[in-house]
Amino acid sequence: MKTKKEVIEDLKRDIRDQGYPHYKMYNKKDKLVGTMYIKEKMDYGFHIYFIHEPDESNPIAGIDGIVTEMFYDLRNREYWIKRNMKPVMFSVRNVDSIFPSSYGEGREKVFDMLSTEANKGLYEEAMRYLGSMGDERTQMYGRFFHRLITEHSYFELLYKAKIPVRKGMIIMNREGTSPREILGLTKTQWKMYTKYGCSIDSVRNGFNEEADKRAINLLAYVKTLEVEFGIDKIRIFVEREFEYLYGKNPWRIPALRVAKQYNIPEKTLIRYIYFECDVSQGLSARDAIDQYEDYIRMTVEMGYERFDRYPKFLRTAHDIAARNYRIKLDEEQLKEWDERLEDNKKFESVVGDYKVFPPEKPEDLVREGNVLGHCVGSYVDKVRKGISTILFLRERQDLECPLVTIEVRDKRIVQARGKMNNPPTQDQKQAVKKFAKKFDLAV
Structure with a gap:
């Protein structure tokens, strides 16, 4: 009867004689560590041997x-490891023993041999x-x-469906049998994701069939x-x-x-804001919506019965409406304004070369x-009612020259706009940040 050592040596010879594709792995000193033999590789896994070279110190x-x-x-979730023909635990350490990455072997070659x-x-x-998650710094074969x-087999399905998986990505059902189930998306x-190229995060809004139908209809348009x-x-x-659209704020x-x-037709406004304003007026969707919302609000509040709902020159129409916006307050309203002013004076301060x-x-x-060419003139009622606090940022040496307009709402700076709604300069931004810090305001 053969000894255990003889049986193992016979196994080694048999593996070497089979003609399996193989790859020799060396350490940093060019010493042979062992050889990996590919017995079988499938679209969903592999069957391999690794013969370690004798090493008394290892x-x-x-x-x-x-x-x-x-x-x-991966397909059948079947996995095991045997060492000298004896089953051992399928652990990170035991997997790593087959792929001794610590010896500097190029993983590109290893993965190429294991892949179809x-x-x-x-x-x-x-x-x-x-290979490394959380605070782990080193990517390891065993970990991945x-x-x-054991825990992330869904990765294979998503990868083969060409869905990139990124750190922090929310996986709704790890045991799902299709990418849609795994991601927790409705049909x-x-x-929306596959046909219209929406991101997964943008379409993952729970199970709201009515909102889904409305969203897909608008996307088609x-x-x-x-x-x-x-x-x-x-x-x-x-x-x-x-x-x-999905009822969020x-x-x-x-x-x-x-x-x-x-009471404006949705699709008509979408066409105007997102496309006509871009092509004909050079306005981004962000600027077009902001300008239009101010424009329509002012015209409605001023009681205009007949006005252009889709102006050919939106920015001009907006500026004209802003100049014509009612700012005359009655005695009671003016009293409210003055009371609010006294309260808002608490923000008066000097910040470096600027004054607020x-x-x-x-x-x-x-x-x-x-x-400055923006719409702050229409904020009179918001200031009077205490909905918003408007503040001016100007140079201390020239307090008559407008530079930046700041809007504070709910202990937060929600806007800081320069000329034509452009962002403040770097110096002005720093002044705004210092001002916010002084009064404990979020930005």
């Missing part, structure tokens, strides 16, 4: 050279995602192979406009409108809310808006 190699066998089947045409790139991408098949949301006008707008449309003004508030202070009279808002 318990994983052993004095006679240990044979490690690994079977890895159908899964080419899978292991490399999975290594980036799973172990995690991929309509899946269509935006797509026809993209073809007609020859520009891409779906991404910015989704960013701007979906929070509102958007932090940017959505065109859909403006349409509902002022509130407007004394409603007319000051109009002048600020006219000089």
Whole structure:
């Protein structure tokens, strides 16, 4: 009867004689560590041997050279490791013993040998995602192979569906049998992602069939406009409108809310804001919505019965409306303004070469808006009612020259606009930040 050592030596000879594709691994001193033999590779896994060279100083190699066998089947979730023909735990350490990355072996070669045409790139991408997580700094074969098949087998399905998996990505159902189930998307949301190129995060809005149907209908309309006008707008449309569409509280003004508030046909406004203003007026969707919302609000509040709902020159129409906006306050309203002014004076302060202070009279808002070319002149009622606090940032040596208009709301600086709604200069930004810090305001 053969000894255990003889049986293992026979196994080594048999593996070497089979003609399996193999790859020799060396350490940094060019010493042979061992050889990996590919018994079988599939689109969903592999079956390999690794024969360690004898090394008395390395318990994983052993004095006679240990044979490690690994079977890895992602499709059926079957995986095991044997060392010298004896089953051992499928652990990070035992997997790492087959792929001694600590010896500096190029993983590109290893992954190339383990891959088929159908899964080419899978292991490399999975290594980036799973090889080190959290505070782990070093990517390890053992970590990623172990995690991929025990906790993150969904990665294979997503990868083969060409869905990039990134750190922090929310996986709704790790045991899902399709990418849609794994990501927790409705059929309509899946269509938004696959047909219209929406990001997964933007379409993942729970199970709201009514909102889903409305969203897909609007996306189809935006797509026809993209073809007609020859520009891409779906991404910015989704960013701007979906929070509102799904009943969330958007932090940017959505065109859909403006349409509902002022009884404007949704699709007509979408066409105007996202496409006509861009092509004919050179306005970004962000600027067009902001300008339009101010324009329509002022015209409605001023009681205009007949006005151009879709001006050919929106910025000009907006500026004219701002100049004509009612700023005359009655005695009671003026009293409220003065009371609010006393309260707003607490923000009056010097910040380096600049001074921050509130407007004394409603007319000051109009002048600020006219000089800087923005709509702050229409904020009289907001200031009077305490909805917003408007402050002027000006140079200490020239307090009559408008530079930056600041809006404070709910202990937060929500806007800081320079001429023509442009951002402040770097020096002005620093002054705004110092001012915010002084009064404990979020920015």
